[in-house]
Amino acid sequence: MSEIKLTINGVTRTASAEPRTSLLDFIREHLGLTATHMGCEHGVCGACSVMLDGVPVRSCLMFAVQADGHDVMTAEGLRDADGAPGVIMDSFIEAHGMQCGYCTPGMMVATHALLSQSPDPTDDEIREAIGGNLCRCTGYAQIIEAIRIAAQRLRDAT
Amino acid sequence: MTALPNTRYVAHKRRVTEDKRLAAGRGNFVQDIQMPGTLHVAVLASPHPRANILSINADAALALPGVACVLTGAELYAATNPLYGGLPTPEVKWLPLAVGMTRYAGEWVCAVAATSRAIAEDAIELIEVDYESLPCIVDPEEALKDDAPLVHPGHKSNVLYRRTFTWGPVADDFAKSEETLSFRARWNRSSTVPIETFGALARWDQGRDMLEVWASIQMPNYAEQIANALRIPLNAVRVHQDVDVGGSYGVKRGIKHTIIVGYLSRKLGGVPVRLIEDRFDNMSGGDAHGPDRIFDTKVAFDRDGTIRSMKVRAIDDAGAYPGRGPFQLGKPIAALCGPYTVNSIEYEAISVTTNKTGQVPVRGFGQSPTNFMIETMVDKVARHLGMDRLVIRRKNFISPDAFPYEIPTGTKYDSGNYPVVLDKGVALADWQRLVKQREALRAKGRLAGIGIATCLEPGGGNNMFEYLMNPSAEITTFMEGCGIRIDGHGKITGVMGTTTSGQGHETLVATIMGEDLEREPDDIRVVHADSLAGLPTRSPVASRMAIMLGGAASGAARKIKDKLLKIAAHNLGKPESELEYDGGAIFDRADPARKLSWEQLCTIAHRQYHKLPPGMEPGLQAEYVWQVPRGGGLPDKDDKVQLYPCFSFQAHLALVDIDPDTGKVNILDYALAHDCGTVINPDIVRGMIIGGVAHGIGAALYEKFHYAPDGQFMSATFADYLIPSVFEVPFVKDVEHCTPSPLTSHGQKGSGEGGYLGAPACIASAVNDALAPRNLSLDSLPMRMMDIEALLNGDQPT
Numbered sequence: 006m007s008e009i010k011l012t013i014n015g016v017t018r019t020a021s022a023e024p025r026t027s028l029l030d031f032i033r034e035h036l037g038l039t040a041t042h043m044g045c046e047h048g049v050c051g052a053c054s055v056m057l058d059g060v061p062v063r064s065c066l067m068f069a070v071q072a073d074g075h076d077v078m079t080a081e082g083l084r085d086a087d088g089a090p091g092v093i094m095d096s097f098i099e100a101h102g103m104q105c106g107y108c109t110p111g112m113m114v115a116t117h118a119l120l121s122q123s124p125d126p127t128d129d130e131i132r133e134a135i136g137g138n139l140c141r142c143t144g145y146a147q148i149i150e151a152i153r154i155a156a157q158r159l160r161d162a163t
Numbered sequence: 164m165t166a167l168p169n170t171r172y173v174a175h176k177r178r179v180t181e182d183k184r185l186a187a188g189r190g191n192f193v194q195d196i197q198m199p200g201t202l203h204v205a206v207l208a209s210p211h212p213r214a215n216i217l218s219i220n221a222d223a224a225l226a227l228p229g230v231a232c233v234l235t236g237a238e239l240y241a242a243t244n245p246l247y248g249g250l251p252t253p254e255v256k257w258l259p260l261a262v263g264m265t266r267y268a269g270e271w272v273c274a275v276a277a278t279s280r281a282i283a284e285d286a287i288e289l290i291e292v293d294y295e296s297l298p299c300i301v302d303p304e305e306a307l308k309d310d311a312p313l314v315h316p317g318h319k320s321n322v323l324y325r326r327t328f329t330w331g332p333v334a335d336d337f338a339k340s341e342e343t344l345s346f347r348a349r350w351n352r353s354s355t356v357p358i359e360t361f362g363a364l365a366r367w368d369q370g371r372d373m374l375e376v377w378a379s380i381q382m383p384n385y386a387e388q389i390a391n392a393l394r395i396p397l398n399a400v401r402v403h404q405d406v407d408v409g410g411s412y413g414v415k416r417g418i419k420h421t422i423i424v425g426y427l428s429r430k431l432g433g434v435p436v437r438l439i440e441d442r443f444d445n446m447s448g449g450d451a452h453g454p455d456r457i458f459d460t461k462v463a464f465d466r467d468g469t470i471r472s473m474k475v476r477a478i479d480d481a482g483a484y485p486g487r488g489p490f491q492l493g494k495p496i497a498a499l500c501g502p503y504t505v506n507s508i509e510y511e512a513i514s515v516t517t518n519k520t521g522q523v524p525v526r527g528f529g530q531s532p533t534n535f536m537i538e539t540m541v542d543k544v545a546r547h548l549g550m551d552r553l554v555i556r557r558k559n560f561i562s563p564d565a566f567p568y569e570i571p572t573g574t575k576y577d578s579g580n581y582p583v584v585l586d587k588g589v590a591l592a593d594w595q596r597l598v599k600q601r602e603a604l605r606a607k608g609r610l611a612g613i614g615i616a617t618c619l620e621p622g623g624g625n626n627m628f629e630y631l632m633n634p635s636a637e638i639t640t641f642m643e644g645c646g647i648r649i650d651g652h653g654k655i656t657g658v659m660g661t662t663t664s665g666q667g668h669e670t671l672v673a674t675i676m677g678e679d680l681e682r683e684p685d686d687i688r689v690v691h692a693d694s695l696a697g698l699p700t701r702s703p704v705a706s707r708m709a710i711m712l713g714g715a716a717s718g719a720a721r722k723i724k725d726k727l728l729k730i731a732a733h734n735l736g737k738p739e740s741e742l743e744y745d746g747g748a749i750f751d752r753a754d755p756a757r758k759l760s761w762e763q764l765c766t767i768a769h770r771q772y773h774k775l776p777p778g779m780e781p782g783l784q785a786e787y788v789w790q791v792p793r794g795g796g797l798p799d800k801d802d803k804v805q806l807y808p809c810f811s812f813q814a815h816l817a818l819v820d821i822d823p824d825t826g827k828v829n830i831l832d833y834a835l836a837h838d839c840g841t842v843i844n845p846d847i848v849r850g851m852i853i854g855g856v857a858h859g860i861g862a863a864l865y866e867k868f869h870y871a872p873d874g875q876f877m878s879a880t881f882a883d884y885l886i887p888s889v890f891e892v893p894f895v896k897d898v899e900h901c902t903p904s905p906l907t908s909h910g911q912k913g914s915g916e917g918g919y920l921g922a923p924a925c926i927a928s929a930v931n932d933a934l935a936p937r938n939l940s941l942d943s944l945p946m947r948m949m950d951i952e953a954l955l956n957g958d959q960p961t
Contacts, residue, residue, distance in 0.1 A: 047880055
């Protein structure tokens with residue numbers, strides 16, 4: 006077993022896991038944060054997306070030990086301090102940018118990654134940002150609309 | 164009749180209740196349910212498509228620390244009953260784990276329960292199975308031949324079902340028609356493939372002698388099937404329906420998974436046991452594949468474009484374990500001639516078993532392949548006659564004043580206005596602009612084409628296709644129940660009895676109860692009662708929940724309203740006919756100041772028995788179980804039958820551009836017009852329709868579960884089985900039309916399938932329009948880049 010210490014959603018956490026444990030399983034099973042979802046475990050679907058040191062990554066494609074000492078943000082980190090849905094989350098609700106909700110956390114992490122770099126994205130940039138996240142329910146239209154709303158709201162807030 | 168409803172909440176843009184928890188990452192998916200001491204299951208998959216199992220040695224696996232149990236097919240078979248299929252084929256036994264013989268590459272042979280999934284997977288690798296590999300069969304037409312290897316030797320044939328139906332004067336109509344035309348259309352094996360795999364968690368409660376189940380399930384009669392297979396009373400199975408299901412679209416039917424974990428939990432003394440598929444489990448052996456179909460169609464028509472009759476032979480490859488798969492040949496009888504006035508139909512349905520994984524129900528239950536065949540037929544007739552594809556459709560459409568309209572199979576369509584919806588689609592797409600754009604592209608040397616397809620979406624369900632294919636299944640009931648409870652504080656709780664997998668059922672129930680009781684839907688809580696506490700349900704299949712759960716919610720709400728009126732009449736001393744219900748309060752029409760508020764009425768019901776009419780049941784609660792409209796009758800002697808009550812309609816239009824060098828198809832424009840009667844929640848309906856289009860684009864261009872001739876499964880990952888990403892799905896324009904159904908509570912019809920029913924046919928139509936100048940055509944889905952490239956190069960498609 007290896008001891009892993011990381012910052013997750015602004016909180017420092019320590020837990021032990023086998024070296025072969027994926028970051029995805031570590032987040033879900035060892036840290037008890039279940040918004041990050043398992044879809045394909047081979048890096049294609051994006052349901053397990055998290056931010057690692059400010060960059061979106063697939064948590065299924067790296068080991069938890071590789072995240073030791075790093076800063077991780079999961080979809081839970083997009084909630085407001087009081088636990089209510091944050092701006093990106095609320096924009097997904099407003100546009101009904103989901104159906105079953107399974108890919109949604111990964112989509113919102115991708116949205117966060119995009120809007121932190123590009124506050125006023127074009128539709129092409131939005132498509133590029135979620136191009137690695139598969140959704141089987143929506144056909145993406147309402148997700149794109151949700152991201153446009155989130156971008157507008159975040160711009161209005163600054 | 165076309166009208167937008169005059170409503171408070173129905174049809175208004177409103178937030179979707181479920182979205183709040185899902186967007187906040189607070190869903191309750193089966194993988195999120197953690198119980199101390201849970202054992203995790205991994206399965207050993209057969210590497211052989213067909214083999215005898217000579218021996219299994221699990222000693223090394225059992226010796227691994229953390230392993231609790233290795234379960235073989237022989238042990239499970241001795242203790243359980245085979246799974247339910249529905250065809251009268253007793254020698255075709257569907258078992259969770261193989262016994263004696265494996266029948267497809269990926270079939271589960273053993274299951275290991277261990278303290279972690281990783282240890283269970285380690286143990287799987289330590290199990291030694293001695294196989295005797297046998298010749299296999301993966302081509303459905305080859306499987307029909309007399310000398311083909313038998314998938315189920317006891318059944319003595321690979322044919323699971325074969326029958327020819329004749330509705331109307333087919334021979335006469337063919338003889339009288341001026342022209343005939345024949346073609347073959349191939350719908351290769353694909354599926355819905357949700358992003359969440361299937362998972363089940365079971366715990367045998369020793370104190371109550373009862374099995375508790377949490378599962379990512381979407382299936383009718385799930386608890387019944389568990390009870391039958393595990394040989395326990397139905398009231399000893401409690402399925403928890405408050406599990407969020409991460410997408411299903413028909414396929415979340417993990418009955419064999421559930422039997423494995425249920426059996427193991429009981430055997431191991433009540434420890435929780437869970438099986439969460441990984442992607443390989445899901446794609447190769449999870450019983451998640453859809454229809455795999457060959458249509459041979461002959462159509463009779465006149466030179467003016469009138470289609471008189473059709474003869475269809477459909478060969479459907481059910482894979483090794485048929486389950487409900489073969490019935491996907493039966494449901495499309497509901498709309499076998501689409502929106503067209505075809506006078507007679509012959510339909511030969513053949514279900515064949517092969518060494519592939521079993522077929523399960525997929526969105527539309529066979530309707531999408533069938534609609535692809537119907538629309539291909541119409542396009543071919545148009546092309547043969549040199550007719551415009553819009554003109555031939557308008558010529559053959561059922562007239563708006565002909566409803567209810569009975570098609571040759573005996574099914575009555577409830578309502579519709581197909582010409583108007585098509586016109587709306589054509590206007591939205593701007594047909595003339597599409598034509599100009601196509602010609603400009605062609606002038607530049609590109610292959611460009613316009614696609615047009617319509618589709619009917621049967622909604623509401625009933626079980627009559629099963630009776631039609633197996634008369635021992637005399638099941639005419641197809642019901643849905645909903646409860647309502649108004650507490651002493653006046654708060655409303657709706658009680659539904661099934662899981663939800665993205666369709667927004669809580670929103671549906673709250674919106675309809677709110678509409679009928681004139682109370683704010685956002686204040687209505689909707690719960691999913693477990694299978695012992697809830698009312699009868701047939702689950703969210705058959706594009707039926709807006710119709711059936713909506714109808715049941717409305718029925719329950721109306722009972723409450725009736726009771727409130729009786730309470731008010733008693734207390735105001737006036738007959739109900741002189742009272743007015745307004746937003747939950749009731750007043751005397753002659754003297755509006757004499758009024759009882761909602762809160763007062765609820766207080767009387769809950770706390771003031773002395774103010775209730777004598778003999779009235781106290782409290783405010785009601786249940787309503789609704790039988791599907793127009794359901795309940797058996798087929799007549801000519802096999803005419805009412806399949807499904809409600810029929811939605813869509814028209815799809817697309818412009819595609821094909822790279823002549825690579826065969827890559829780009830969808831430049833996509834527009835559709837839809838009519839699903841009254842829309843309960845516009846965002847939900849729009850999402851389902853566009854999502855269905857995306858799914859249909861996958862089936863049309865990318866998705867194929869491919870088996871090599873040696874029976875090996877070649878597409879078990881998302882890198883091999885290509886689901887459309889945002890780059891493959893164009894911006895979809897949509898326009899609504901509303902022809903209310905006369906059969907439902909608010910005029911609503913189904914809307915969950917239409918996008919998927921129309922899009923494959925539309926894309927195929929566009930690709931063929933693009934290929935037409937080169938005198939080429941392609942009638943096999945998916946039309947992958949390599950298939951189109953091969954066709955352009957004069958090679959045989961693979």
